Amino acid sequence: MHLMYFTEQPMSAYPEQEGRDFGATALMFSNRHFDPVAGSRLYNEYLEHYRLAEEVGFDGIMLNEHHNAPFCMQAKCNVFASILAATTRRVKLVLLGNPLPLADNPVRLAEELAMIDMVSRGRLVSGFVRGGGQEQLATGVNPAYNRERFEEAHALIVKAWTQPGPFRWEGTHYQHRVVNPWAVPLQTPHPRVWIPGVLSKETIIWAAKQRYPYIALSTEIEATKKIWELYDQVAKETGYAGGPEYRGYLQRCHVAETEEKALANARQFMWMQGEFTGLAHPVWSSPSGYFSPSYRTAFVEYAVGRRSNPRGAAFEDQIQNQQIVAGTPKTVIPKLRRLLEETRPSIVGFWAADGFVSSADTKTCIRLLGQEVLPALRDIGKELGLWSPFEANAPTSIQFAEPARPKETGR
């Protein structure tokens, strides 16, 4: 198993009433409410939590990024990955990930990621995402070409990582006279790529065709099973067998000394989902051309208020269906066993706290996870044969059959 620590890096230190009054806390919710004094404190707390996660035994630190929204103050995952590359020693740095379509120069991303891989001595896992709908607007990137840009930027980055330059790139969305970055990854053939997602079938199919692990983001168990049905089907058509080494899951999971405290803190997971301030604006989160055409009817009705957010569900329902798990180590382990038994992932991210959960409670949660929950899960993983891509020596991709390894140890 590969067990990771994750936080959205919530920026909860803003006047909540302002968010309620505005009616949405994304894109256009003014950054005059962003307090850099609180921001400075929070960034440093989050760094402390990451280092603690390594200390108590997590295998990886999962990072992401979002723009123009208090639910995630990490605006560039490569910045935190760079810091952690130098300040941690053992954990994998799992970026889930860089939003490729937002990049106007993917070669620069290839360079940054190569630098992070070298500084961390080959600990980078470089996931890629499409970016949220409102992020296309926040960065001025055309939502109608989101998927095309994703695929082309990916192809360009992998080529920059694996083929000696200089070469020229004349693509549909990217044109580069000279591709010859003077920084290449330490891992060969290239750092592993994992693809997170939640809704779009197109992304699952694409990941399976590339033979990249897919990380299901907090979907309910039955929906997760359907994801693996589709992934395995495409894997079979592509010529390999799917299985645990291609399956990841992000579990919202808060652990505390008592059930009551764990449940109270777990309610903060709803902070981001809009129960308090309405996170997603129905129009800005779904610009035309961004979402899968198969969801067009649902999204146009959502945009004018004729149906609720296709992504949302109530707290009690999410506790019931285990999208959120909360309790003492003793009570959460059986629930996590159910997740592992029913959906068989080998990669599990623990999204440990959100919203207003204090730094002290977050650290307690990280310690309890590390000391009591992770060892139990490793045993269950062995019992169920849930070998991670590293343990299984899984191929890097459909294109490169060999497993990714740092050059000094791999050759």
Place this chain on the structure above:
Amino acid sequence: MSVSGIAWHTESVPVAGIALHVASAGTGPRVLVLPHDIGRPDRAPLEDALARTCSVLAPSHPGYDRSSRPDWMRSVRDVAVVYHWLLGERDLARDLTVVGLGFGGWIAAEMATMAPRAFKRLVLVGAMGIKPERGEIADQALLSYIDYVRRGFADQRAFDRLFGAEPATSQLEQWDLNREMTFRIAWKPYMYNPTLPHLLGGVTTPALIVWGRDDRIVPLECGERYQKALPRARLEIVEGAGHFVDMEQPDMLASLVTRFVAEA
């Protein structure tokens, strides 16, 4: 597109690999009507009014409404070239009046710069295409389908009459498809071409610029800039109308157009 007894003939014309949906009706002076970014409503009152005295050609833009989507298309100038192709193939450009509505007005202006003497008359109604100096062109990416279209009406009752107070989901889906195509060709810069004002000076075609006094999508100052940039233009302001003059005051706009066409 027929409630007023006008018999519309529709056909699919192949141009540049696109199945271009073209409707036509009426006899008289030839008029090409280029629709808005929201597409043409099923009942298009201006086109109906014009068809009583003119020979009206009413295409749907490539990728909008019933015209197929060209995946390769990247700019409003591409659309302008497609229409020149259509007109050239049928030898329709001579003695033609081009009427461009909003986004269609931008296309019409681009067409005029490409062939500065080709048309008889040019009519731009609340046209996009020029960057305002003081205000902004409303960004539909930040507005719901209904809110954006309502914003273009000074009188909301006109919206209700055309689309219903609560437009059907099928209408929303069509607006979404049209909006996606608008993003594909006009995302950045949004709804203007910085080179257009520099190129309008060569257009010797007489031009009528029409603007709704209460246009909340394209500011009236853009109309003034068109008037300045085009050598033979005059500006007509319609009181009590918003961006969609053609849907709010179709008869008034039709009579402005037909009188302009008849001018010596």
